[in-house]
Amino acid sequence: MTSEATGPHVRPLEMSGLEHLEAIRDGEIPPPPMAELMGFALVEVGHGRATFAVEPGEKHYNPIGVVHGGLAATLLDSAMGCAVQSTLDAGVGYTTLDLNTTFLRPMTSDTGRVVCEAVVIHTGSRIATAEGRVFSARTGKLIATGTCSCVVLPSEA
Numbered sequence: 001m002t003s004e005a006t007g008p009h010v011r012p013l014e015m016s017g018l019e020h021l022e023a024i025r026d027g028e029i030p031p032p033p034m035a036e037l038m039g040f041a042l043v044e045v046g047h048g049r050a051t052f053a054v055e056p057g058e059k060h061y062n063p064i065g066v067v068h069g070g071l072a073a074t075l076l077d078s079a080m081g082c083a084v085q086s087t088l089d090a091g092v093g094y095t096t097l098d099l100n101t102t103f104l105r106p107m108t109s110d111t112g113r114v115v116c117e118a119v120v121i122h123t124g125s126r127i128a129t130a131e132g133r134v135f136s137a138r139t140g141k142l143i144a145t146g147t148c149s150c151v152v153l154p155s156e157a
Contacts, residue, residue, distance in 0.1 A: 013090060013091045014090055015090055016088065017085035017089075018046075018085075018086040018087075021042060021082055021085060021086055025042045025043070025044070025045055034074070034078070038060075038074055038075075039055065039057070040053060040078070040116075041053060041054070043115075045082065046086065047087060048119060048120040049086065049119045049120070050078075050079045050085075051115060051117045051118070052075050052078055052082075052115070053114065053116070053137070054071065054113070054114050054116075055112070055114070056071060056107045056109060056111055058109050060107075065108075066106040066107065066108055067106065067107035067109075067111070069101070069103050069144075071107065072101065072103060072107070072114075072116075072143060073099065075116035076099065076101055076116060076118070076144065076148070077096055077099050077148065079116045079117065079118035079132050080099075080118040080132045081094065081096055081130075081148065081150060082118070083130045083132075084120055084123065084152075087120055087123045088123075089155075090155075091155035092153065092154055094152050094153055095150060095151050096149075096150055097127070097148070097151045098148060098149050100147045101146045102144060102145050102146070103144050104143055104144055104145070105141065105143055107143055111136055111138075112136060112138045113137040113138065114134060114135070114136060114137065114143065115135055115136075116132055117132060117133055117135075118131065118133075121147075123152070126151065127152065128149070128150045129147065129148065130147070131145070131146065131147045131148075132147075132148075133145050134146075
């Protein structure tokens with residue numbers, strides 16, 4: 001496959017956004033470095049939706065002894081962005097324009113597996129929007145919610 005740039009974490013131009021994400025989910029393409037760093041994984045993807053999961057641990061703690069809010073925000077940004085990506089044609093990219101996160105309860109290593117589900121609200125020719133929610137897989141309790149806007153980057157072909 002030909003890529004726009006080099007390296008295993010670059011989206012091949014011939015793949016739609018959904019095909020690329022399915023390849024990551026299925027282990028055919030390595031996950032992006034950020035997912036590896038934070039310890040989360042893409043577990044489900046479909047047109048206009050994406051689900052990530054992570055097991056929060058002490059490596060995610062902030063100085064006050066709970067999981068840093070950046071974990072939930074990063075999960076939301078990733079899931080919502082990938083939900084948008086799943087609607088894009090081959091050669092079309094995106095980048096986050098804004099991210100809004102509301103934290104409802106803290107996470108600790110005792111929280112257990114956390115899931116982040118996101119869905120696209122709108123995909124236009126220039127802007128796409130999505131919403132997401134982070135919740136405990138064990139209890140179903142909502143941990144955080146978010147919305148985002150993404151800039152759609154048309155193919156330069």
